[in-house]
Amino acid sequence: MKMEIMLFWTAVGLYGISTFSYIFGLISKNEKLFSIGLYTAFIGLVPHTIVIALRWSATGISPFISISESITLGIFMTVLIFLIFQFSTKKVQPLGVLVMPIAFVLLGWAGTLMKEVATSLVPALQSAWIWVHIIGASTGFASVLIAAGLGLMLLIKERKSGGIYDKLPEPQVLDNLSYRYVAAGFIMYGLMIVSGAFWANQVKGSYWNWDPVEVWSLISWLIYGIYLHLRITFGWRGRRLAWYALIAVVVMIVSYWGIPFGVETFHQGFRIEH
């Protein structure tokens, strides 16, 4: 088996262990399992990083083009930001209950779609805008997924008490943290859309074509724009916004990797035709 494949599935396996540690930790109210989950996610990030580095060094072409590469990067960013958040604040121990299962499932799915590294980059992708676009998309996804995780923590905190639940921050703190991550996600999606518009303008001469991927990006952005309006203008707080963040992240996953890659789009054209 190739080293790259072996390391990839090692990362998936470690994220799997992390996932079940978090889930069983929540069920059994065992804090130690959360720590195991956190450290396994940290160890899993090592082969995950090496896989990206290996693919990159193999041809010198950035490995973020195909759907499996896109998911791999999105999950890498998610786990990285999740770990930074956890190690820097140590406030919300069970946060991985939502983040790690999604990371595990999506990375596993990416593994089934993985192909050989591209030997050449299509000319349309030979643009500096791609970097801004990719960073915006992957960081935006990581932010809103963590926001949804914080929303879930808020819902748990409001319904349960005692033991590990008492160690969770107050609902208002969780609500504020979730809001900040949504705002950060909204900014990063904004960056993704703006850079995408400049990229399309460079390549096609028009900044917006109502292409399915563009529309799905707009949908994601509007969903979080509505979230921010509900909070700032209409004063929504707490449970309602936590549910909103959870539902929104499902739409995000669909809009990011679900439907757009299954239909004929501008992005597909970039990969195949030019």
Add this chain to the structure above:
Amino acid sequence: MNLFSVIRKIYKFLSSVKLAMVLLITILACCVAGVTIWRGAEAGRLIFGTLWFNGILSLLVVNVAFCFFPRMWGRRLTLVSFGMILFHLSFVAILGGIVFNSLFYFRGTIRISEGETLSSGDPESYDFIDHGHYFSFSKLKGETTFVRMHPHYKVDGEDKRAAYEIEVGEGFGKKHKVIYITNSLDYNGFRYLNDREGYSILVILYDKLGKELYGVYAPLQSLKRQNGSYLYTTGTRFTPESYPFPQPPAKPIFNLQVTYLPSKLNERDGEAFFQIFPLNEGDKREEVKVIAEGKAAVGDEFDAGEYRISVREVSYWVAMNVRYEPGKPIVLTSLWIGFGGIVITFIGRIRRVKK
């Protein structure tokens, strides 16, 4: 009801935050429908390209202006309010840019063969033209020349695949540039962008003794086959077809279909496969018998009985998008201003919480 109360009601309606929310949700629903129920061109025809959808987008911008700016009037300027002003102002500027653009834009597709020069301002030079009400063709000055195709053009070691060397303009002010997919040519506010390209072959007809009778450039179609490879042949965008040869106004003798088989070793080299059909106007090609068929290398002659045919040289034709969009810089600049506004607002809110 007097005029004042009518104006007040209109103002109240346009400055409602609830209207903003309704419009956002409506746009969101339309977008979801446009990528699920209807897709692609159908979604464009039924939703994104319609007057009512663009009306909703415009109403949102008007609503944003009415809703936001009067509320901000007289307030102390903070980092948060400054960011929000920038963000909301960018919406209004984007709409302004789009409206301005729609009045003066020009979009055209110019198809041109290697070595050919066409008048830029002549509508006949374009396959497709779309322009705003106030666009004047006098803005399109000079000529467009397709100097040469550069296949597998490399820039800093990166393969740009197809690059077109073109010359645009008039007199001493002509601009000369090699354009490829991420590098267009700008002349007098007009952008020339790569679109698509194909082979063009020079077909020569000889008599039995080898005397040259006729010659014509025939543009070839690139038809994608099931195995992913391409067939370069005479015909339409969808299917290979023969055409009367020689072409009118000369008197046609037979129908000819030529397929070019490029050499893998040398650019513009290879073989041509000729098929000759009887000249029966109105007949489908499949229904008529082939009179003669065979291969010959580029430059060599194919013996077709009474006549000889050859592909003397292989060149290229290209289609370029020509765009003039004076409102676009406003839109693109506003996008960054709006983005900057969100970032400033976010920083301001974090600082406010910390205080």
